[in-house]
Amino acid sequence: MIKRPLATALALSLGFTAGSAMADSLMDRANGLFEPVPKYPPVIDGNELTQAKVHLGKMLFFEPRLSSSHLISCNTCHNVGLGGDDELATSIGHGWQKGPRNAPTVFNAVFNAAQFWDGRAADLAEQAKGPVQAGVEMSSTPEHVVTTLQSMPEYVERFQDAFPGQDNPVTFDNMAVAIEAYEATLITPDAPFDRFLRGDANALNDNEKEGLALFMDRGCTACHSGVNLGGQDYHPFGLVTRPGGDILPEGDKGRFAVTETASDEYVFRAAPLRNIELTAPYFHSGAVWDLEEAVAVMGTAQLGTELKDNEVKAITAFLKTLTGDVPEVRYPQLPPSTAETPRPVDMVP
């Protein structure tokens, strides 16, 4: 039996029995609240992940000609080399305009109950249509996108292959469905925490286990549970103490804009925490760059407790065990524009 002096000390301090029973207990409790990221993409109702569709979706994900400028693709802000986001406080889009909120990671997004910080899109297909049309992001229109894709014979053929039996498969809806299919493959299994959940008690070290115990005991799991440790439902930011306007800008009332219900003011979807060490800066405002600071802010704002420094460090150490194996992405080759392809429009309307 491996000795765990620190873990034993922790177990005693938390009132657990010592040694392996503690580890088992921690593992059991964790398995009651969380799920590992699966090794294979999930089944999506109504969107079978065929090879043809996933590959088309990948091309579209990397396709800057979905934007009117021909410069910005999904990958610009959801960069698969940077943890699936852009490491900016808020994204830069068409005409160098700034978006209002921090770009969430695309990795494991398929496991979120809804998309966007305010949950205004039910799924990834609905989500994919948003940035393409947003004036501050890709600034295009469904018609413009369809004209663009139809101008390139390879895309027409690939839409036919991805959506067999459809008379007119090159549609804005199908673009979104294909992107959803590709994004469903962008999952990051085999994080240390997943190995722990699957029974490897040594996958987390003592400090990380202490962090996990604190994460559960202090109530973080009220919002951050499930496969993504978040992304499932909506909670007021500042449940106990509202953070300052630097972290919670007054102008962005979150889900209120979707529901127009007063109780939804400053309500946001709980952030999924998978790969959180790769996706700074944090919060919908992107105002906090340091993960420990973000944990401390959550303590005061959501839990009404000032976490001790060693507690913050332990929780942060635990959060870093959520970093999984990032999918290997082969850069897709995109077809050349043709005489019928609309030319890029880089003017800001």
Add this chain to the structure above:
Amino acid sequence: MIKRPLATALALSLGFTAGSAMADSLMDRANGLFEPVPKYPPVIDGNELTQAKVHLGKMLFFEPRLSSSHLISCNTCHNVGLGGDDELATSIGHGWQKGPRNAPTVFNAVFNAAQFWDGRAADLAEQAKGPVQAGVEMSSTPEHVVTTLQSMPEYVERFQDAFPGQDNPVTFDNMAVAIEAYEATLITPDAPFDRFLRGDANALNDNEKEGLALFMDRGCTACHSGVNLGGQDYHPFGLVTRPGGDILPEGDKGRFAVTETASDEYVFRAAPLRNIELTAPYFHSGAVWDLEEAVAVMGTAQLGTELKDNEVKAITAFLKTLTGDVPEVRYPQLPPSTAETPRPVDMVP
């Protein structure tokens, strides 16, 4: 023996002997003027292509934090999924500013005698330093780049591995050397034309062979020869007839800005023609989107001849045989920023 009625007709019209002798002659002539793209990257004096260096170079090529905004990487304008360029007339850079000239493809750029449209960089390492510092492109400084890279332990380690024995390997110069090493791997062998040069007479069809013969007979090879069919030396754009200001903007005097020699006014490096069908729009101005139109403009501007429509089509068909096998690129994983990493600066100075 395969019958080639069109080729025979062409051979007769060009005064060749008919049949296979014509094909051999065409192949021999072509081999005297051009070289195939090699299957493996070339040797670069003073820059050994070690695995560690090439991988570091790839990370840096995809690294948006080389730009002050953290949005723009080499791949933004030299997109490996879009023929190695951005399919824009002129690139969009920091603050949505427009660059003055069309972004050349990175594919096979290692075979060019010098880099940039005016040849102001002797090699790819020197070239790589330009856009990083250009105010309209990535808008950073050598000091800022080094501070950024040094803030991420993985980069420090990778520079040590790529430049063993150096006391302080994280330098702006080494950044450029690593990018050069990676870019040297971005070559596109096995185009139909390469297979033809290597002896496969059927790799080009009759129309493409007619185009090749015209390309040689009409004098295109005076500027477009060698492995890249261009990229080797400097020629006035408008040697015979100066194109209009829409195609040859008066404000950009080309190599004159480098040499300050009157005879270098409107002199540019002959464009390399490899993968030309993937890299519209054309010319340093990016003013011409259609490859046939570009060929016709070259006829009048450089050769002083109005090419017939069927000649333009044949030459264009030949040019499309220059499309090779694009390198397979696995998207690199970039390390997360740390507390020491300078924050993005998206203001335009």
